Amino acid sequence: MITVEEHLARILDQVEPGEEVALPLDEAGGLVLAQDVTCGVDLPRFDNSAMDGYAVVAAELEGVDPEHPKLLPVQGDIAAGAGEPHTHTPGSVWRIMTGAPVPEGADSIVPLEDTDERPHEVLIKVAPREGAHVRRAGEDARVGDLLVRAGTTIGPAEVAVIASAGISTVRVLAPVRVVVLSTGDELVPLGSTPGPGQIQDSNGPMLVSAVRRAGYYASHLGHLVDDEKSIKAEITHHLDHADVIITTGGVSKGAYDAVKAVLTGEGSMEFSEVAMQPGKPQGFGLLGKRKVPVFTLPGNPVSALISFEVFIRPALAKISGRLDQPVVLPALVVEGWRTPEGRRQYARVRLSRDLTGEYACEPAGGPGSHLVAGLAAADGLAIIDADAEEVQAGEEVQVHLLRPLPEIEARLAAQEESDAEDEDQG
Ligand SMILES: Nc1nc2c(c(=O)[nH]1)N[C@H]1C(S)=C(S)[C@@H](COP(=O)(O)OP(=O)(O)OC[C@H]3O[C@@H](n4cnc5c(N)ncnc54)[C@H](O)[C@@H]3O)O[C@H]1N2
Numbered sequence: 062m063i064t065v066e067e068h069l070a071r072i073l074d075q076v077e078p079g080e081e082v083a084l085p086l087d088e089a090g091g092l093v094l095a096q097d098v099t100c101g102v103d104l105p106r107f108d109n110s111a112m113d114g115y116a117v118v119a120a121e122l123e124g125v126d127p128e129h130p131k132l133l134p135v136q137g138d139i140a141a142g143a144g145e146p147h148t149h150t151p152g153s154v155w156r157i158m159t160g161a162p163v164p165e166g167a168d169s170i171v172p173l174e175d176t177d178e179r180p181h182e183v184l185i186k187v188a189p190r191e192g193a194h195v196r197r198a199g200e201d202a203r204v205g206d207l208l209v210r211a212g213t214t215i216g217p218a219e220v221a222v223i224a225s226a227g228i229s230t231v232r233v234l235a236p237v238r239v240v241v242l243s244t245g246d247e248l249v250p251l252g253s254t255p256g257p258g259q260i261q262d263s264n265g266p267m268l269v270s271a272v273r274r275a276g277y278y279a280s281h282l283g284h285l286v287d288d289e290k291s292i293k294a295e296i297t298h299h300l301d302h303a304d305v306i307i308t309t310g311g312v313s314k315g316a317y318d319a320v321k322a323v324l325t326g327e328g329s330m331e332f333s334e335v336a337m338q339p340g341k342p343q344g345f346g347l348l349g350k351r352k353v354p355v356f357t358l359p360g361n362p363v364s365a366l367i368s369f370e371v372f373i374r375p376a377l378a379k380i381s382g383r384l385d386q387p388v389v390l391p392a393l394v395v396e397g398w399r400t401p402e403g404r405r406q407y408a409r410v411r412l413s414r415d416l417t418g419e420y421a422c423e424p425a426g427g428p429g430s431h432l433v434a435g436l437a438a439a440d441g442l443a444i445i446d447a448d449a450e451e452v453q454a455g456e457e458v459q460v461h462l463l464r465p466l467p468e469i470e471a472r473l474a475a476q477e478e479s480d481a482e483d484e485d486q487g
């Protein structure tokens with residue numbers, strides 16, 4: 062058996078960041094920049110007003126206050142988007158809208174609230190400080206400034222600054238397309254009713270969902286019977302267009318473990334027993350001319366999802382260029398359990414909060430790799446050393462989250478609220 066670290070290192074040594082492509086900015090969200098983006102304009106592009114109000118020269122309003130207001134003529138309106146130049150005439154003001162260019166010569170804005178708000182002549186009641194409510198050209202970024210560094214994942218804020226700079230196309234690492242294939246004579250797809258001895262294919266939809274939640278493209282392109290010829294043909298077909306292929310099932314020791322039989326000796330494929338539970342039988346290698354990473358996961362649903370978390374997620378991060386670390390947090394064990402000797406255990410646990418406000422955890426269902434109801438109840442995986450024999454109540458364990466933390470926090474907060482209500486009523 063090899064360790065989890067050895068298998069992961071083997072995978073990460075072989076996968077490479079994907080190719081660079083130029084994409085319209087509005088299709089690049091979630092992808093990683095392959096170029097530094099520098100600013101070709103000042104941001105803001107011109108001095109403009111931060112308030113609806115009146116553009117003034119502060120020095121002309123010295124000493125003004127509510128007891129000594131000053132009446133001034135209004136030269137007209139300047140709306141956001143106004144392109145024609147406007148100039149300040151001493152002793153007068155322009156009425157100006159938020160985002161509109163400040164007229165030449167004016168240096169401050171008096172907000173509507175500090176005036177009597179009239180359009181033709183206006184009573185100013187408060188003296189502005191010089192520069193008040195003027196958004197200066199270049200105060201955010203100047204021509205030549207680095208806006209977003211290569212290697213950054215493009216989120217909404219990056220899109221905003223790149224768009225503001227007028228850049229419509231960016232070079233990014235190409236989107237990663239994952240093909241998921243389920244194998245097993247016993248499987249029937251969603252929408253079909255299993256006959257005797259058959260079960261619903263849950264790994265296909267589960268892994269597509271895992272890939273998508275991690276931020277990549279995935280399609281479930283079929284469930285294959287345990288026939289070596291058709292498995293080979295199907296995998297070969299997807300080597301033309303997939304960036305990653307994931308299969309499940311057919312990799313342990315059974316007489317019908319066709320995936321392993323077909324792929325053994327192909328490309329750089331290696332089949333290993335990894336010292337982990339669940340997830341022991343693993344296969345990985347690069348196949349075909351395009352050297353497509355192929356993961357052959359064990360068929361047990363819990364094993365397949367844990368394999369995704371432990372091996373595929375980091376590989377997808379490397380291929381896509383993304384920074385992606387699992388959220389791992391400490392929790393105190395409420396109720397202990399036994400662990401398999403010699404294999405690191407990824408134990409499904411559900412989180413709660415103890416009286417001190419720390420996270421606590423307890424097993425979610427049993428340890429069997431087929432227990433999907435327990436899997437759905439789990440918030441995370443407690444990572445237990447290979448040499449441990451049992452986990453005792455009161456111990457602290459590290460939990461690799463399977464759900465977004467905000468979702469878990471929201472549930473715990475709702476639980477605390479309902480507990481408090483029950484206590485009030487009781
Ligand atoms: N003699 C041994 N038998 C097994 C060993 C072993 O070391 N010696 N290892 C066990 C472990 S651990 C695992 S994990 C499984 C892995 O088996 P395979 O990858 O070959 O998977 P299958 O045999 O095809 O299926 C296992 C299990 O999962 C169910 N399954 C498969 N695909 C799906 C799917 N798409 N959706 C839902 N459920 C699926 C399948 O029906 C089986 O029950 O091997 C153990 N055996």
Ligand code: MOO
Pocket residue numbers: 337338339340341342359361364430
């Ligand atoms: O290693 Mo298997 O994945 O325990 O069920």
